[in-house]
Amino acid sequence: MNSLRTVLETGRLVVVTGSGGVGKTTMSAALGAFAASQYNRRVLVLTVDPARRLADALGLESFGNAVVEIESSALTRNGTPPAGRMFAAMIDTKASWDELIARCAPNADVRDKVLSNKLYRNLTERFVHSHDYIAMERLFEAQQSNGYDLVIVDTPPSRNALDVLDAPRRMKEFFASRLLKLLTSQAQSRLFSLAAKPFFLVADRILGARFLTDITEFFTLFRTMEEGFVKRANEVEAVLKQQDTSFMVVTTLESAPLHEAEFLIDALRERGFSLNTVIANRVTPQELIEQAQAALAKLEASIQDPSFVQAVVKATEAVEPTAGQISRVVSTIARKSAEAVRKGESEHITLEALRKRSSGSQAELCICAISGAEIAQATALVALGESVRPA
Amino acid sequence: MDDKGALARSLATTELQFAAREVSPNLFAMSMNTEDSLREYIRLFVKNPLVNTFGPLAKILDFVANAAPGVKEILAVGKLCWEVREHNYDIVIVDAEATGHIVAQVDAPAILSGLVQVGVIREQTKWMQEILHDKATTGVVIVATPEEMPVLETMQLLDTLQNTTNVGVCAVVANRVHDDVVQGGDVAVFDSLWQAVQSNAMPSDAVEALRAPMQLLNVATQRRQNEVGNLEQLVARSREGGVMFMSLMDIDAHDHGVVASMTQVLKDELQ
Numbered sequence: 001m002n003s004l005r006t007v008l009e010t011g012r013l014v015v016v017t018g019s020g021g022v023g024k025t026t027m028s029a030a031l032g033a034f035a036a037s038q039y040n041r042r043v044l045v046l047t048v049d050p051a052r053r054l055a056d057a058l059g060l061e062s063f064g065n066a067v068v069e070i071e072s073s074a075l076t077r078n079g080t081p082p083a084g085r086m087f088a089a090m091i092d093t094k095a096s097w098d099e100l101i102a103r104c105a106p107n108a109d110v111r112d113k114v115l116s117n118k119l120y121r122n123l124t125e126r127f128v129h130s131h132d133y134i135a136m137e138r139l140f141e142a143q144q145s146n147g148y149d150l151v152i153v154d155t156p157p158s159r160n161a162l163d164v165l166d167a168p169r170r171m172k173e174f175f176a177s178r179l180l181k182l183l184t185s186q187a188q189s190r191l192f193s194l195a196a197k198p199f200f201l202v203a204d205r206i207l208g209a210r211f212l213t214d215i216t217e218f219f220t221l222f223r224t225m226e227e228g229f230v231k232r233a234n235e236v237e238a239v240l241k242q243q244d245t246s247f248m249v250v251t252t253l254e255s256a257p258l259h260e261a262e263f264l265i266d267a268l269r270e271r272g273f274s275l276n277t278v279i280a281n282r283v284t285p286q287e288l289i290e291q292a293q294a295a296l297a298k299l300e301a302s303i304q305d306p307s308f309v310q311a312v313v314k315a316t317e318a319v320e321p322t323a324g325q326i327s328r329v330v331s332t333i334a335r336k337s338a339e340a341v342r343k344g345e346s347e348h349i350t351l352e353a354l355r356k357r358s359s360g361s362q363a364e365l366c367i368c369a370i371s372g373a374e375i376a377q378a379t380a381l382v383a384l385g386e387s388v389r390p391a
Numbered sequence: 392m393d394d395k396g397a398l399a400r401s402l403a404t405t406e407l408q409f410a411a412r413e414v415s416p417n418l419f420a421m422s423m424n425t426e427d428s429l430r431e432y433i434r435l436f437v438k439n440p441l442v443n444t445f446g447p448l449a450k451i452l453d454f455v456a457n458a459a460p461g462v463k464e465i466l467a468v469g470k471l472c473w474e475v476r477e478h479n480y481d482i483v484i485v486d487a488e489a490t491g492h493i494v495a496q497v498d499a500p501a502i503l504s505g506l507v508q509v510g511v512i513r514e515q516t517k518w519m520q521e522i523l524h525d526k527a528t529t530g531v532v533i534v535a536t537p538e539e540m541p542v543l544e545t546m547q548l549l550d551t552l553q554n555t556t557n558v559g560v561c562a563v564v565a566n567r568v569h570d571d572v573v574q575g576g577d578v579a580v581f582d583s584l585w586q587a588v589q590s591n592a593m594p595s596d597a598v599e600a601l602r603a604p605m606q607l608l609n610v611a612t613q614r615r616q617n618e619v620g621n622l623e624q625l626v627a628r629s630r631e632g633g634v635m636f637m638s639l640m641d642i643d644a645h646d647h648g649v650v651a652s653m654t655q656v657l658k659d660e661l662q
Contacts, residue, residue: 020489020490021536021538021540021541025540026540118506119506122502122505122506156489157489202433204510205510205511206436206510206511206512207507207510207511207512208507208508208509208510208512208513209509209510210507210508210509211506211507211508211509211510214506256397259395259396259397260395263395284607284610288603288606288607289607291602291603291606292603292604292606292607294603295599295600295601295602295603295604296604298596298599298600299600299601299604302596302597302600307594308596308597308600311593311594311597312584312593312597314593315583315584315587315588315592315593315597316580316583316584316587318583319579319580319583321576321579321580321583325576325577325580326580328573328577329573329577329580329581329584332572332573332577332581333581333601333604333605333608334604336572336608336611337603337604337605337607337608340607340608340611341607344607370610370614371610371613372609372610372611372612372613372614372616372617373613374539374617
């Protein structure tokens with residue numbers, strides 16, 4: 001197991017997974033910004049769906065399929081420029097598929113026929129599973145290029161991340177399928193193929209002969225690219241299992257994302273991927289909970305103390321509060337911070353369970369403290385990445 | 392649709408299957424499984440003895456789902472529309488897949504009808520579309536937490552649903568909305584007190600008693616301020632689209648008690 005800092009300093013590929021809404025995209029960008037700031041490395045963050053504000057924070061008009069470099073000035077903190085360079089890109093499924101077809105097609109005729117095929121256009125533009133393979137393709141391309149020392153990939157939420165990771169294997173199975181061979185064999189031989197007959201009878205009835213012909217034509221074209229696709233799928237699978245590739249699970253300590261994180265920890269291990277880091281995000285710092293707990297005893301004892309009330313009145317005199325307001329505000333502070341302490345204590349118990357789960361999977365558990373601030377600039381991303389520390 | 396066990400936990404029942412089960416009086420639950428959906432489809436519509444020679448359906452489904460566009464989506468949405476068409480229930484509530492999948496799912500019949508010119512499926516996509524496009528029958532409810540990214544995704548989803556599909560949105564629900572720490576005129580008192588604590592402009596005993604508790608609450612206050620900004624955007628966009636907006640209490644856990652409380656909140660909001 002490597003520490004998170006070691007992964008960022010020496011790793012080549014980091015795959016970030018986690019449930020939706022846990023701050024995975026922001027965390028990917030933050031770790032990328034921190035790595036570029038701290039180490040003399042060229043870092044690419046490849047994201048699936050960044051928020052507008054994240055693009056703003058990185059000083060970008062918008063993310064696109066093409067890689068863009070983040071201005072060095074945007075990552076400069078207290079006059080110190082970043083040690084490395086940061087790049088970012090978003091996966092555009094349609095554009096990436098078109099590029100892939102152009103590369104794998106045996107000739108221009110096949111390329112043009114595939115690109116203009118109605119089924120191909122629907123497949124790449126409308127259906128989600130087409131995204132999975134292309135995400136792996138882009139990851140591989142970036143990792144193999146000499147342009148970057150570290151590639152951080154922000155995957156789609158939760159179990160869909162597993163669809164992405166399984167995509168190369170599925171692609172190979174697709175080309176190896178007997179059904180594909182039957183579907184793309186000559187119509188004449190198909191008609192007499194005993195094995196294919198029931199399939200075609202049913203498929204004709206449900207889908208209609210015309211659609212079946214469209215599918216057959218499309219897959220016949222697609223099959224000409226088998227060699228390129230299968231070779232690439234094998235290479236992608238190998239990259240995912242390389243020593244310098246590590247996986248990361250991001251979660252919050254709420255029940256649903258935590259349940260998903262546990263599922264992902266097991267699923268990644270079952271697939272033989274190297275899970276290095278589990279990040280518990282938006283955690284209330286334990287020190288603050290302990291300090292608040294100690295202070296609460298004093299506060300509760302002070303609420304009725306005339307000298308304490310007098311101190312509060314004096315401190316707030318500029319806004320001329322009524323006695324009722326003073327009493328309400330102080331008792332609200334006591335009540336709500338007591339609730340927050342109880343929540344923090346419960347988080348601590350959850351965190352301990354997650355620590356056991358992580359160490360059982362040889363992964364380092366890190367925490368990122370909860371913050372009220374929105375990320376409005378790249379230096380805030382660097383600071384966020386820097387704040388992630390072992391639990 | 393994407394069963395992770397949370398629905399079963401929320402309904403305090405055992406693991407859900409494709410076959411619907413009555414989990415409490417008049418409340419039935421099932422989990423979607425596209426292989427079972429294909430099996431049911433073939434049983435209902437194909438009625439061809441040669442089907443048994445297909446071999447394991449899972450293997451065929453795996454191939455077809457990876458190869459033909461929209462197969463998984465149509466098997467899932469087709470099953471739901473079938474239950475509506477047959478009036479098997481008075482209302483069917485679907486816990487849909489993640490945001491990125493929902494458009495492909497609700498639009499699958501329309502897309503497939505554009506691709507398939509004849510055949511049984513062509514006819515079936517017609518009645519599926521009638522069900523999905525009738526706003527008195529079908530409506531999407533979008534649930535979002537009041538953070539920046541979920542709100543942004545919700546607004547994008549509203550646009551996509553309105554611009555690219557004929558499926559209506561009937562409500563946008565903001566979940567896990569935090570309360571203000573203090574309200575009204577008390578905000579100025581709280582802020583003023585926090586300034587005094589930060590600058591040690593109070594006796595040290597008072598500062599000690601107040602600093603950490605107020606620091607803890609300040610995170611909540613800042614998050615609440617961000618939420619307010621995000622929710623304002625969401626409300627404006629939701630009203631523009633003529634959809635209902637509901638703000639709910641802070642709900643995290645998935646247990647039956649929470650579901651009961653949430654039911655009450657929804658009831659109050661809807662009345």
